[in-house]
Amino acid sequence: MDTIFQLFGIVAPVFVCVGLGVLWAKIGAAFDSKLITSLVYNIGAPCLILATFQKVDLSPGAMGEVALATISCYAAFTILSILLIRLLGLEIPSYLPSLIFPLTASMGLPVCYFALGDEGLALAIVYFTFGAIGTFTAGAAIAAGTLSFRRLMRAPVVHAVLLAVVLQLTDTSLPKWLFNSVNLLGGMVIPAQLVALGVSLLELRVGGLVRSSLLGVFRLVMGVGVGFAVAEAFDLEGAARAVVILQSAMPVAVSSYLFAQQYNRKTDEVAGMIVVSTGISFITLPFLLLAVL
Amino acid sequence: MVGALALNLGMPCLVFSSLTRLNVSLTAFAEMVGAYAVVMLCFLFVGLAAIRSLKVPAHTYLPIFTSSNTGNMGLPLCLFAFGSEGLAFGICIFILSSIYSFTVGWSIYAGRLAADVLYNNPLIYAVALALIFMLSDTSPPDWLANTTELISGLAIPLMLVSLGVAIADLRVRRTGKIVIISFIKLVTGFIVGYAVGDIWGMEGAARGVLIIGAAMPIAVHNYMFAQRFDRNSDDTAGMIVISTILSLATLPLLMYLAL
DSSP states (O other), rough: HHHHHHHHHHHHHHHHHHHHHHHHHTTTOOOHEEEEEHHHHIIHHHHHHHHHHOOOOOHEEEEHHHHHHHHHHHHHHHHHHHHHHHHOOOHHHHHHHHOOOOOOOIIHEEEEHHHHHHHHHHHHHHHHHHHHHHHIIIIHHHHSSSOOOHHHHHHHHHHHHHHHHHHHHOOOOOOOHHHHHHHHHHHHHHHHHHHHHHHHHHHHHOOHHHHHHHHHHHHHHHHHHHHHHHHHTOOOOOHHHHHHHHHTTOOOOOOHHHHHHHOOOHHHHHHHHHHHHHHHHHHHHHHHHHOOO | OOHHIIIIIIHHHHHHHHHHTTTOOOOHHHHHHHHHHHHHHHHHHHHHHHHHHTOOOOOHHHHHHHBIIIIIIIHHHHHHHHHHHHHHHHHHHHHHHHHHIIIHHHHHHTSSOOOOOHHTHHHHHHHHOOOOHHHHHHOOOHHHHHHHHHHHTHHHHHHHHHHHHHHHHHHOOOOHHHHHHHHHHHHHHHHHHHHHHHHHTTHHHHHHHHHHHHSSOOOHHHHHHHHHHSSSSHHHHHHHHHHHHHHHHHHHHHHHHHO
């Protein structure tokens, strides 16, 4: 019984925040997703990354291991997704990014944080960073047909990670006033993103439900399978193992919708995949947590 | 919209989470609220005296004296100066000051008694819920504690951002009178806070937080109220900007005396 309450304590914040977002959109209160996204990406996220890495003591080995495991996961996602898309005779640009990229930021970070504390959050950020690099370069490249390295190098998140890792490796701590400020600003990231996720779930135009449900389920099953396999192959233990599995098993990333929208790919089906996989993972997440903790 | 998110989601969660998590004892809560109530009563007299002698309308200028920016400016200061203990004390002050502003302050601007704002304000429910846990000496269940802690992270950054944006959007017209009023507000705020803390025999973080809470510049929501009821909103804007800028200059001195 205690375990169930503990699990509920981990997933409830995610549900409640997304629920508040849905409610916010339902009662028709104004929500400027663009403004929130830009606040989060330009100010909040870099601060969260800096502050989190200051709070934990990770060895370069542990970070490297998770980074390598992450790359392996993404490689496996890519190969499996291409196989499925070929098998079903679909077009690669519309479906590939949404199958590959899990929702590591708005959903993965809070789940890892509440399940594993600051260490879990830091490792989840490592996973997320590689996902973000992938989303910005490969994802956009697949959807647009071109590669954009410049865009990646201009992303404040990437700068923050580089700085955080350098500080971690050189064992430097930020001055107290600076740490306080970035810690405070970083606090907005997770709730703001979850509420924004709730708002966007309600705003998505969902279509082609049969196929998108099928693909959404595939993303979740593939995520869990690959996560467990990679964690096993790398002999990961403790927080690192849990983070790799949890992050891999996240539903379809909302950013896939933005890409689909930007490049006029099947937006309604991508939206369907996001809604279906997010909905299912709300139910399956407690069981997954039970299996990895 | 950012302000609405901070006020309707962030602040209630921050209030609930701080009051329950930081184990503010009921006596400390009562002491802080009591001391700040005395402070606000003094503000009321100062305000009435200033309004009489400057011959300005009470519906615009009285709330200026009584409501200080204990939220988006006071809370970060209390947090950084005295850590989480200071934040908890600061929140006690913020609760009293915002309940006052949204009921009495609002009614003064509206020119009528407005009780509906009491039950329309999520903050009231958060305080009530927190008081239940404080009175029964139980801690909230994990899921509630985690959720409110998470959402409370929104409050201070978003409020600071909206304060900055509000100040950037404000336009100042007449000076003279409004400079004098802003100056009176800040100076009397500090003196009243210092005196009440002394007479009450407060010490440490409680004393510092009381002084900070009393010496804060004019609250930004006065601008929203003034605009809503068409009460010289440009003057109000001017006073908010001037008192905020003045306080930025005097803050280091204030922090030195409060610490």
